[in-house]
Amino acid sequence: MKNTIQTLSNKVINQIAAGEVIQRPASIVKELLENAIDADATSIHIIVKNAGKTLIQVIDNGCGMNEKDAEICFLKHTTSKIKTTEDIMKISTMGFRGEALASIASVAEVELKTKKDNEEIGTVINIANSQIKKIKKTAAKKGTSISVKNLFFNIPARKNFLKFDKIELKHIIDTFTQITIAHPNIEFKLNNNENTIYNLVSTNLKNRIIHLFGKKYKEKILDLKEETTIVS
DSSP, rough: OOOOSSOOHHHHHHHHHHHOOSSHHHHHHHHHHHHHHHOOSEEEEEEEEEEGGGEEEEOOOSOOOHHHHHHHSSTOOOOOSOGGGGGGGGGOOSSOSOHHHHHHHHHHHHEEEEETOOOEEEEEEEEEEEEEEEEEOOOOEEEEEEEEETTTTOOHHTTOOOOOOOHOOOOOOHHHHHHHHOOTTTTEEEEEEEEEEEEEESSHHHHHHHHHGGGGGGGTTTOOOOOOOOOO
């Protein structure tokens, strides 16, 4: 007698999980930006084509990864940010569950290029459908460059739910704005289809707001600061 209940394959499990993390290109931009910030990057460049449907690339000058870490990071729930459940109560990073890259790699073609500062040569990994296609050594700058291509190429039904480029780009810009306001000390650059949308220098919060929303805010912003034992 054939069982009614079956165990799902890892491929299907990963693609279902991806639906929780990746709803649209802006979701990938958020996850990759947060990883770059957690890697202590001081400069982050985001390149998108066709509002992220064709390409999302995030380049940072953060700490980078060695070859082993670069390979492991695409597995589900692999992270450098926690080791025990107690660590969750004192989390200070942008994320910690380690599911973002695994989810992205299950619904897109991904190329990761990374190098640590103390290494002479970097690593390139190509992955699609959660399968590593190629690993090789390469010349690279310190930090990480991750390219996400052809989002939802293997799930046409999900791809059909994406909106017009103008709408998807607006979601990306909204995500970019939220993150860059929270980190005015980091340089950010955003390009779409070869056009520079934002080129933000390292600055303070007031100037970051003015750079994002225009000089009309210069006279309207009031600094409010409060320090307590539990929050600033």
